[in-house]
Amino acid sequence: MLAExxxxxxxGVTVGAIYGLVxxxxxxxYNSSQxxxxxxxxxxxxxxxxxxxxxxxxxxMPLAMLGAVALATIVGVALEKxxxxxxxxxxxxxxxxxxxxxxxxxxxTAEVLWDRNxxxxxxxxxxxxxDIAGAKLLxxxxxxxxxxxxxxxxLWLFFNRTLLGKAMLATSYNRLAAQLVGIEVRNILLLSFxxxxxxxxxxxxxxxxxxxxxSTVGVMLGLKGFSAAIVGGLGNPMGAILGGLIVGIAEAxxxxxxxxAYKDAVAFIIILAVLFFMPNGLFGRxxxxxx
Amino acid sequence: xxxxxNLGAIHMLKLLTKCAAIVAVxxxxxxxxxxxxxxxxxxxxxxxFLSVTGGASFLGDPELxxxxxxxxxxxxxxxxxxxxxxxxxxxxxTSSEEAGTFVKRLIFQDxxxxxxxxxxxxxxxxxxxxIQKNEIPFISLAGAGVIIDPVKKWVFxxxxxxxxxxxxxxxDMKSRNLSKIGIxxxxxxxxxxxxxxxxxxxxxxxxxxxxxxxxxxxxxxMTPQITSIKSTxxxxxxxxxxxxxxxxxxxKNFKQLGLTIPHYQTHGSASMRFIKGAxxxxxxxxxxxxxxxxxxxxxxxxxxxxxxxxYKAAYESRYNDSISTFGGHAYDGLLIATQAIERxxxxxxxxxxxxxxxxxxxxGVDGIFTMSPNDHLGLNEGSFVMVVVKDGGWKLxx
Numbered sequence: 038m039l040a041e042x043x044x045x046x047x048x049g050v051t052v053g054a055i056y057g058l059v060x061x062x063x064x065x066x067y068n069s070s071q072x073x074x075x076x077x078x079x080x081x082x083x084x085x086x087x088x089x090x091x092x093x094x095x096x097x098m099p100l101a102m103l104g105a106v107a108l109a110t111i112v113g114v115a116l117e118k119x120x121x122x123x124x125x126x127x128x129x130x131x132x133x134x135x136x137x138x139x140x141x142x143x144x145x146t147a148e149v150l151w152d153r154n155x156x157x158x159x160x161x162x163x164x165x166x167x168d169i170a171g172a173k174l175l176x177x178x179x180x181x182x183x184x185x186x187x188x189x190x191x192l193w194l195f196f197n198r199t200l201l202g203k204a205m206l207a208t209s210y211n212r213l214a215a216q217l218v219g220i221e222v223r224n225i226l227l228l229s230f231x232x233x234x235x236x237x238x239x240x241x242x243x244x245x246x247x248x249x250x251x252s253t254v255g256v257m258l259g260l261k262g263f264s265a266a267i268v269g270g271l272g273n274p275m276g277a278i279l280g281g282l283i284v285g286i287a288e289a290x291x292x293x294x295x296x297x298a299y300k301d302a303v304a305f306i307i308i309l310a311v312l313f314f315m316p317n318g319l320f321g322r323x324x325x326x327x328x
Numbered sequence: 329x330x331x332x333x334n335l336g337a338i339h340m341l342k343l344l345t346k347c348a349a350i351v352a353v354x355x356x357x358x359x360x361x362x363x364x365x366x367x368x369x370x371x372x373x374x375x376x377f378l379s380v381t382g383g384a385s386f387l388g389d390p391e392l393x394x395x396x397x398x399x400x401x402x403x404x405x406x407x408x409x410x411x412x413x414x415x416x417x418x419x420x421x422t423s424s425e426e427a428g429t430f431v432k433r434l435i436f437q438d439x440x441x442x443x444x445x446x447x448x449x450x451x452x453x454x455x456x457x458x459i460q461k462n463e464i465p466f467i468s469l470a471g472a473g474v475i476i477d478p479v480k481k482w483v484f485x486x487x488x489x490x491x492x493x494x495x496x497x498x499x500d501m502k503s504r505n506l507s508k509i510g511i512x513x514x515x516x517x518x519x520x521x522x523x524x525x526x527x528x529x530x531x532x533x534x535x536x537x538x539x540x541x542x543x544x545x546x547x548x549x550m551t552p553q554i555t556s557i558k559s560t561x562x563x564x565x566x567x568x569x570x571x572x573x574x575x576x577x578x579x580k581n582f583k584q585l586g587l588t589i590p591h592y593q594t595h596g597s598a599s600m601r602f603i604k605g606a607x608x609x610x611x612x613x614x615x616x617x618x619x620x621x622x623x624x625x626x627x628x629x630x631x632x633x634x635x636x637x638x639y640k641a642a643y644e645s646r647y648n649d650s651i652s653t654f655g656g657h658a659y660d661g662l663l664i665a666t667q668a669i670e671r672x673x674x675x676x677x678x679x680x681x682x683x684x685x686x687x688x689x690x691x692g693v694d695g696i697f698t699m700s701p702n703d704h705l706g707l708n709e710g711s712f713v714m715v716v717v718k719d720g721g722w723k724l725x726x
Contacts, residue, residue, distance in 0.1 A: 044555040044585070052549050145381065153385030155573040157605045164607065166584045173551075173584050247580070248548030249573040249605050253383055257546025292552035297541045298515075 040171025045293040046286065051178040053285020054185045058240035059262025060269065060277030062233035068209035068272045069229040071129050075136045076116060078259020079143040080237025083109040085250030086147055088242050089156040106238040113234025117227050147252045158245035181243045185278065188236065192274055205229065209272060264304065268311050270321025279319065283307065371414035372675055374665065375440030377430040379447035382422030386572065386601060387447040390655035391469055392417060393647055398662045408666055409673065416440055424454035431455040435462050441675040444661040446470050449517030456483055465681045467665055469657040471596065472521035476704040484684055484704045486660040486694055488712060490522035493594045496616040496709040497567060498533035506565040506590060510539035510557035512550065512578065514570030518596060522569035538563050543574065551581045558587055565589055571596030576605030583609035590614065599652040603717055614725065616712040618653045618694045625724040635691050656693035663692050
């Protein structure tokens with residue numbers, strides 16, 4: 038009994054951590070621009086696919102990972118510079134549609150540039166599972182959760198201890214006021230794309246040994262990451278992590294104890310319930326409309 | 329005065345219309361004559377829509393490459409009925425809506441003579457209504473049995489059905505004294521159909537399904553489902569119904585959880601991608617597959633050896649890529665289509681359809697096809713061999 042419960046928990050936490058990592062990306066960009074960036078899933082895909090293609094080209098694994106993250110970041114910057122910034126005066130809905138278009142474009146490019154097959158990545162430290170009271174834990178899961186913790190700490194320090202991070206927070210609270218005290222709001226938006234694309238690529242590399250990577254891997258992960266961000270409260274990066282874990286664990290427990298057929302349904306019921314009772318998500322700020 | 333002028337104008341207009349009508353009718357007749365005369369020099373048009381991109385691109389990609397190779401070779405050898413053959417292709421992007429649009433375009437705009445395509449069950453099922461209504465021969469390249477069961481007049485297919493695969497797997501299980509099993513299925517068209525057939529066939533095959541789990545599209549981790557199967561008392565063997573990336577994920581999860589019971593998958597896993605993706609976790613997994621997969625290990629007198637090894641050699645030398653059985657489905661589709669047109673001596677749709685139905689003892693890559701009005705697939709479980717993953721490759725199992 039305990040072994041099964043632990044196994045479901047391990048699965049839920051691993052998958053949930055990835056949902057959370059993707060969700061943070063949604064939150065950071067939302068904060069600085071009110072835009073839901075639907076290319077977030079494609080950053081995940083670029084992270085995995087670029088690593089695979091670099092490794093097959095003979096690049097050592099650590100360098101390949103760095104290269105893939107760099108590529109995703111460049112794509113993120115390009116997206117902001119050439120798609121979002123030129124149309125910054127357009128309504129938010131238009132910008133969201135632009136990101137959807139960009140995500141389709143990126144998927145297509147990946148299929149042409151790389152290929153349409155699924156690939157696996159060698160786990161960072163082997164694939165011999167560790168036995169915990171009968172449940173099997175993959176070393177890769179430890180990497181995923183560990184990286185998530187490091188990232189969470191790093192983000193916390195960045196947002197609370199650095200001037201730049203505080204400027205980002207200030208921009209998310211009140212764009213105009215931030216501009217008036219001398220914050221270059223445009224750079225903040227660019228920075229948010231850099232952070233999100235980097236985090237997305239990291240998530241993509243970490244999950245690839247478990248979930249495989251392919252040109253459309255970002256579609257479902259993007260959707261689940263978006264759910265995580267919604268549950269946690271859009272705009273709250275830490276909330277996204279918690280939201281991801283809630284969705285991931287709920288999925289795993291449902292699949293294990295009730296029926297795998299209801300797995301996705303339960304995740305979405307949680308989202309609906311959260312939105313119904315707490316429209317701003319678990320940790321979302323209250324939006325006060327000033328008249 | 330004004331009234332007269334008006335009347336005159338109307339009269340002129342009427343005359344003009346009449347004139348135009350006569351000219352139009354004449355022109356139509358003339359072009360009609362031209363068209364029928366040009367027909368003999370026109371290429372035979374084979375239409376196709378494949379999932380070259382999107383979720384099932386690992387099917388569409390080798391299928392398109394195979395078809396292009398097949399048509400080029402055919403034309404190099406003088407074409408068909410003395411006419412060139414033209415392949416008209418659209419990428420359905422694995423979307424059922426797009427598949428529907430492209431089939432409409434193939435029928436009405438490109439006016440193709442026959443359609444060979446449809447990489448996934450979902451894409452195929454989405455176009456069957458149009459095919460039936462517009463009466464055009466159609467050979468599908470998708471897996472599930474629902475496509476030809478019940479029989480539809482204009483619809484044929486080449487890949488073994490999930491039903492045949494499940495029957496073969498159950499037979500193999502019985503021969504190894506395994507009768508209590510747990511199954512996990514994907515929730516796509518193929519996974520669902522396979523699950524349904526497994527449930528239906530279990531009773532008569534003497535198999536008992538103790539655990540019956542599913543997973544969603546794009547799922548990244550199936551350990552909860554497999555754990556639940558693992559903890560079901562009495563399960564002697566495991567069967568996974570599905571295709572694509574989940575096949576490798578399931579193999580990895582299975583190994584992670586330390587399960588040692590026999591592990592079966594379907595012909596949906598019959599690709600090197602599955603073995604490579606699973607990173608060693610696929611060792612020992614048994615699947616029913618077309619002989620093509622282990623063509624080098626076949627006895628020399630095996631009836632399919634010549635056809636399969638010729639296809640393998642041609643494909644691999646041309647594309648520098650390892651073969652999958654998916655490309656083989658496309659090869660057989662075109663083989664059946666072109667031979668039927670050859671026998672029909674024309675591209676008349678009803679004659680070609682009847683000739684496809686009369687396909688008899690045609691040795692293809694997937695097996696030996698013998699179709700009939702009640703059987704639009706023409707393969708039985710004899711066309712499958714059991715293979716097992718060994719040392720990162722396929723090994724023929726006895």
